[in-house]
Each structure stands twice: as C-alpha cells, then as structure tokens.
Amino acid sequence: xxxxxxxxxxxxxxxxxxxxxxxxxxxxxxxxxxxxxxxxxxxxxxxxxxxxxxxxxxxxxxxxxxxxxxxxxxxxxxxxxxxxxxxxxxxxxxxxxxxxxxxxxxxxxxxxxxxxxxxxxxxxxxxxxxxxxxxxxxxxxxxxxxxxxxxxxxxxxxxxxxxxxxxxxxxxxxxxxxxxxxxxxxxxxxxxx
Numbered sequence: 001x002x003x004x005x006x007x008x009x010x011x012x013x014x015x016x017x018x019x020x021x022x023x024x025x026x027x028x029x030x031x032x033x034x035x036x037x038x039x040x041x042x043x044x045x046x047x048x049x050x051x052x053x054x055x056x057x058x059x060x061x062x063x064x065x066x067x068x069x070x071x072x073x074x075x076x077x078x079x080x081x082x083x084x085x086x087x088x089x090x091x092x093x094x095x096x097x098x099x100x101x102x103x104x105x106x107x108x109x110x111x112x113x114x115x116x117x118x119x120x121x122x123x124x125x126x127x128x129x130x131x132x133x134x135x136x137x138x139x140x141x142x143x144x145x146x147x148x149x150x151x152x153x154x155x156x157x158x159x160x161x162x163x164x165x166x167x168x169x170x171x172x173x174x175x176x177x178x179x180x181x182x183x184x185x186x187x188x189x190x191x192x193x
Contacts, residue, residue: 002022002153002173002176003019003020003021003022003153003171003172003173003176003177004019004020004176005017005018005019005020005169005172005176005179005180006018006020007183010089012091013091013092014089014090014091015089015090015091015187016087016088016089017086017087017088017089017090017168017169017180017183017184018085018086018087019085019086019087019169019170019171019172019176019180020085021084021085021153021170021171021172022153022171022172022173024074024077024150024153073146077147077150084170084171085169085170085171086098086167086168086169086170087169088168088169090184090187090188091187092105092188093105094106094107094108094188095108095159095168095184095188097166097168101166103159103161103166104161105188107161107162108159108160108161108188108190109160109161110160111157111158111159111160111181111184111185111190112157112158112159112160112165113155113156113157113158113174113177113178113181114155114156114158114167115151115154115155115156116151116154116156116170117147117150117151117154152173152174153171153172153173154170154171155170155171155172155173155174155176155177156168156169156170156171156172156177157169157170157172157177157180157181157184168180168184
C-alpha cells in the first residue's frame with residue numbers, strides 16, 4: 001500500500017491533515033535465506049530421521065526460519081523508520097500537533113523533508129572475486145535492495161520553529177511528503193522552495 005493523505009475542513013479556517021503511512025513489504029526469500037536454512041537445520045535435526053515426515057519437519061523449519069528472519073529485518077527497519085503516519089491541524093494561527101502543542105505561524109522558519117535512511121538512497125555497486133565472495137556480495141546486495149525499498153517510504157515532514165524541529169507525520173514516499181508540504185504551505189501562505 002502506498003502512502004496517502006487527506007484534508008478535512010473543520011471550520012474557522014482549520015484543516016486537519018491525516019497521513020496514512022505506506023505499509024512495509026516483507027523481504028524475499030533471497031534476502032533471508034540464511035534464516036530459512038537455519039530453521040530447516042534446527043527443526044529438521046530435532047524431527048524424525050527418515051521418511052516423509054522428515055521432509056515435512058525440514059519444510060516447516062525452513063518456513064519458520066524465513067518468517068523469523070523476515071520479521072527481524074522488518075523490526076530493525078521499523079525501529080529506524082521512526083514516526084509512522086500522523087495527524088495535525090493547520091490554521092491561520094499555525095500548526096496544532098497531536099500532542100496539543102501549537103507552532104505559531106510567525107515563529108515557523110521552514111519545513112524540512114527528512115528520510116530515516118538517507119545513505120540508502122544512493123546507488124551502490126558491489127564487486128566480488130571468487131564464488132564464495134560473489135555469493136556473499138549477492139546476499140549483501142539483496143539486503144541493500146530491501147532496505148532501499150524501505151527508504152523509499154521513510155520520508156517525514158518536520159516543521160522548524162524556535163530552534164526546534166517537530167515531526168508532523170512520517171512513513172511517506174517522496175510524492176506524498178512533498179504534497180503535504182505544498183498544501184500546508186498554501187494554507188499558511190508560505191513559499192515552498
């Protein structure tokens with residue numbers, strides 16, 4: 001699911017912005033094959049040693065290992081991802097956050113678009129020599145590609161005022177975060193650069 005936002009007019013020139021964050025994609029088996037292999041080994045070793053059920057134990061172990069490793073990667077990404085979604089109200093007075101704080105319009109310096117994974121937005125080249133090195137490099141590249149997809153939906157909109165930065169919403173792609181910033185700027189009659 002892609003990120004999106006909605007505007008709701010509340011009256012008295014107040015508009016509520018509700019940001020729906022993008023959902024996080026589960027990594028593919030090529031990225032977390034180590035977990036599947038470990039799960040197959042551990043569960044397979046504890047099950048029957050011959051016959052059809054030994055295959056079932058290995059298959060179940062591989063699935064459980066894959067799920068465990070995928071959830072671990074998603075957990076790590078979520079911890080770095082930071083704020084997800086958000087609701088705030090914009091009026092001619094300024095911006096009201098969900099915590100109830102008001103950022104007065106005259107104190108607002110600028111809006112900042114931040115990404116939780118700025119270094120992952122750059123392209124990377126992985127070079128390896130030899131079969132084992134290539135295998136490891138391929139796995140590292142798959143992990144980098146997964147985190148790159150997470151970085152694509154890790155944009156946050158922050159408002160800077162009084163020397164402090166306040167995160168208004170997060171978990172958005174670049175199109176959504178820029179749209180929210182442009183619409184909030186229009187309502188506050190601020191110039192977007």
